[in-house]
Amino acid sequence: MKYDVLIAGGGAAGLTAAAYTARKGLAVALFEKQDELGGLVKSVTRNGFTFDMGLRAVEDSGIILSMFSQLGIPLDYVPSTVSIGIEDTVLSLASKESLNGYGELLESFYPESREDIHRILQVITSIMKDMEVIYGIENPLFKDLKRDYRYIFRTLLPWMFKFIGTIGKINRMNEPVEKFLDKLTDNASLKGVIGQHFFTKTPAFFAMSYFSVYLDYLYPKGGTGTLTKLLAEYVRAQQAEVHTNTALAEVDPLGQTVTDARGETWSYDKLIWCCDLNTLYASIDMHRMPDSPMKESIQHRRHQLEGNRGGESVLSLFLSVDEKPEYFAKISDGHFFYTPDSRGLGNIHAMQLEKLLGQYDATPEESQRVMDYTQEYLKYTTYEISIPVLKDSSMAPAGKTGLIISCVFSYDLLSQVDRAGWYEEYKEMCCKYIIGVFSRSIYPGLSKKILDRFVSTPLSIERLTGNAQGAITGWSFDTDMMPAVHQMQQVSRSVVTPMKHIYQAGQWAYSPSGLPISLLTGKLAADRVIKELT
Numbered sequence: 001m002k003y004d005v006l007i008a009g010g011g012a013a014g015l016t017a018a019a020y021t022a023r024k025g026l027a028v029a030l031f032e033k034q035d036e037l038g039g040l041v042k043s044v045t046r047n048g049f050t051f052d053m054g055l056r057a058v059e060d061s062g063i064i065l066s067m068f069s070q071l072g073i074p075l076d077y078v079p080s081t082v083s084i085g086i087e088d089t090v091l092s093l094a095s096k097e098s099l100n101g102y103g104e105l106l107e108s109f110y111p112e113s114r115e116d117i118h119r120i121l122q123v124i125t126s127i128m129k130d131m132e133v134i135y136g137i138e139n140p141l142f143k144d145l146k147r148d149y150r151y152i153f154r155t156l157l158p159w160m161f162k163f164i165g166t167i168g169k170i171n172r173m174n175e176p177v178e179k180f181l182d183k184l185t186d187n188a189s190l191k192g193v194i195g196q197h198f199f200t201k202t203p204a205f206f207a208m209s210y211f212s213v214y215l216d217y218l219y220p221k222g223g224t225g226t227l228t229k230l231l232a233e234y235v236r237a238q239q240a241e242v243h244t245n246t247a248l249a250e251v252d253p254l255g256q257t258v259t260d261a262r263g264e265t266w267s268y269d270k271l272i273w274c275c276d277l278n279t280l281y282a283s284i285d286m287h288r289m290p291d292s293p294m295k296e297s298i299q300h301r302r303h304q305l306e307g308n309r310g311g312e313s314v315l316s317l318f319l320s321v322d323e324k325p326e327y328f329a330k331i332s333d334g335h336f337f338y339t340p341d342s343r344g345l346g347n348i349h350a351m352q353l354e355k356l357l358g359q360y361d362a363t364p365e366e367s368q369r370v371m372d373y374t375q376e377y378l379k380y381t382t383y384e385i386s387i388p389v390l391k392d393s394s395m396a397p398a399g400k401t402g403l404i405i406s407c408v409f410s411y412d413l414l415s416q417v418d419r420a421g422w423y424e425e426y427k428e429m430c431c432k433y434i435i436g437v438f439s440r441s442i443y444p445g446l447s448k449k450i451l452d453r454f455v456s457t458p459l460s461i462e463r464l465t466g467n468a469q470g471a472i473t474g475w476s477f478d479t480d481m482m483p484a485v486h487q488m489q490q491v492s493r494s495v496v497t498p499m500k501h502i503y504q505a506g507q508w509a510y511s512p513s514g515l516p517i518s519l520l521t522g523k524l525a526a527d528r529v530i531k532e533l534t
């Protein structure tokens with residue numbers, strides 16, 4: 001049987017592409033290599049505690065709610081209020097005005113940098129205004145423009161003028177956040193506390209816009225995985241075929257077929273690739289392709305991707321804790337960015353890491369150096385903490401609390417440790433260090449109340465999803481040439497590949513990415529396919 005549309009990857013992007021194409025009555029089949037759909041957006045329940053394995057809350061960005069509303073999928077959610085804390089001081093971000101409180105928090109730790117802090121806050125204030133423009137309306141892609149004149153004339157057209165004025169400014173703020181902050185202050189600790197939980201070389205606009213993002217977070221009832229669960233139900237209800245435990249292994253762009261890892265071949269009119277793009281190009285047998293302009297374009301694209309890596313990833317510790325939610329609610333909101341030591345990572349850790357990643361001979365001395373570095377890193381880094389039960393009381397058994405504690409973590413270091421054969425031991429040490437850091441700082445006595453724990457690392461993410469380097473938001477920013485569209489005004493081109501019948505969507509299609517971009521590109525790819533097939 002020839003399908004109208006085949007979709008590779010059952011994460012947020014693949015599910016979106018499947019939802020829109022199947023809704024149009026096209027014959028759709030979706031393939032997911034894992035035994036469950038959802039990709040990086042999943043929630044799991046273990047002994048009565050529900051944990052979000054991927055993102056901890058959702059930024060609407062004018063996309064998520066509009067899309068669910070357009071598909072007619074009811075979504076029950078609550079605001080996900082964010083707290084920021086340094087050592088023993090915690091601030092709840094209730095509104096835009098909380099920015100003043102943030103300034104005071106920073107000044108209390110870094111009084112010598114008062115003027116720098118003012119300059120930084122001015123930048124954040126200005127970016128907040130830009131963000132109100134960019135994400136201030138429901139994204140037109142998810143509106144029925146043929147019918148909704150009110151939206152077109154009252155909302156979209158006035159917005160477009162403001163958008164054009166704002167977009168130029170954003171494009172000019174594309175330099176790495178580290179360099180940008182260097183211009184505003186030379187206080188390494190201050191720079192660390194503001195920027196160290198972003199990935200290396202995150203574009204300044206994206207990083208500095210996070211204060212706005214914090215105010216925009218939502219939490220779907222039942223966990224962030226509710227989003228992909230509802231989308232999956234919708235896809236199935238639209239009669240799309242769903243094949244889990246089925247990895248696509250070979251793509252023939254000329255014959256318009258794919259072959260799965262079990263050797264079964266499937267024919268398509270259109271293919272939408274919604275997983276790591278390296279795997280798409282690796283699964284094309286170039287020797288079998290006759291010389292043609294398409295072959296040249298594929299080869300060119302392959303070379304472009306070769307030198308690039310997936311972006312950074314995170315280490316997450318999932319804890320079931322024998323402590324009442326009220327205890328944690330007195331300390332912070334359910335979504336909490338916390339730096340246990342105001343000295344922050346400074347510039348030293350990156351240099352130390354580079355040294356460790358040089359030649360590694362796995363001697364006891366070398367291993368000790370890795371441990372020492374890791375201990376220091378985990379002491380000074382910034383953590384993202386999520387406490388699902390503070391957002392939805394059904395997420396933990398009565399009187400108990402689930403905690404998710406995560407931080408940016410080096411994939412390369414973990415791989416090195418894995419190659420040397422002590423990954424499990426190292427993971428266990430990381431857990432113990434982190435629990436120690438929190439027991440000595442914001443949650444005294446935590447270590448004694450833990451009922452159960454498990455951990456996820458960049459390596460486990462890579463193994464599960466096939467995302468290079470365990471990347472959670474597509475390409476690394478640390479590159480000479482970003483191999484994806486990275487200008488907002490060109491986003492509609494991000495789904496195009498050099499192969500006429502193959503589109504791409506998801507976190508590898510556009511940068512900077514994240515959940516909203518996966519949905520947006522899933523819809524853009526679906527629209528192109530629908531236009532060509534109907």
Ligand SMILES: Cc1cc2nc3c(=O)[nH]c(=O)nc-3n(C[C@H](O)[C@H](O)[C@H](O)COP(=O)(O)OP(=O)(O)OC[C@H]3O[C@@H](n4cnc5c(N)ncnc54)[C@H](O)[C@@H]3O)c2cc1C
Pocket residue numbers: 008009010011012013014031032033034037038039040041053054055056057059246247248249274275276279314316406464465466467472473474505506507508513514515516518
């Ligand atoms: C801890 C964490 C925190 C995050 N925080 C945020 C946040 O605050 N804000 C934000 O916007 N984003 C955040 N993200 C990122 C966001 O969740 C992802 O960028 C987004 O969900 C990616 O969706 P996707 O569909 O593009 O890719 P994925 O979710 O990676 O889905 C790809 C799917 O394809 C499958 N697959 C791979 N290869 C094959 C194959 N050959 N055949 C078939 N199937 C295959 C994989 O198993 C996977 O299910 C976070 C992610 C994590 C993990």
